[in-house]
Amino acid sequence: MPVVADIPGACERQLSFLVTRHGFEPPNVERIGRETYVRFHRGNRTLSVSWEAGLAPIVEIFEPPKAPTDKVVSWAERNGVARTRRFPRVRPTTKFNPDDTSLLERYFAEVAAQLEKEEESWLAT
Numbered sequence: 001m002p003v004v005a006d007i008p009g010a011c012e013r014q015l016s017f018l019v020t021r022h023g024f025e026p027p028n029v030e031r032i033g034r035e036t037y038v039r040f041h042r043g044n045r046t047l048s049v050s051w052e053a054g055l056a057p058i059v060e061i062f063e064p065p066k067a068p069t070d071k072v073v074s075w076a077e078r079n080g081v082a083r084t085r086r087f088p089r090v091r092p093t094t095k096f097n098p099d100d101t102s103l104l105e106r107y108f109a110e111v112a113a114q115l116e117k118e119e120e121s122w123l124a125t
Contacts, residue, residue: 005100005101005104006104008038010108011049012029014105014108014112015027015108015111015112017112019040024040024047027040028040035050036050037049037050044063046061047060047115051096057111059087059088060088061119062078062083063083063084063122064081065082065084070084072084088114088119089118090114090118092111092114093110
């Protein structure tokens with residue numbers, strides 16, 4: 001029987017800097033149907049990494065609106081607080097391969113490095 005790579009574990013390990021350096025709660029892993037979500041929360045801010053079998057992960061940021069004109073996503077509410085959704089600029093060069101543990105670690109390491117660089121001000125607030 002082939003070894004199945006631990007996608008949520010690789011994601012959690014490589015994005016652990018959110019917890020250790022930026023005060024996020026340990027990740028919450030949830031499977032809903034064919035999709036898996038790894039979510040890191042800090043107050044009403046969330047960094048979410050989700051994927052469906054056969055597809056590469058999607059990274060999303062959820063946070064309270066900053067301006068009255070910001071588009072609120074009704075299903076993204078948390079603790080009674082409306083939130084917006086945006087997609088940070090994360091473009092790993094390593095191909096997402098759910099069957100290769102070492103590639104998964106590299107993939108999520110690139111995601112982490114790009115997030116820390118591109119979202120520096122969001123992470124610091």
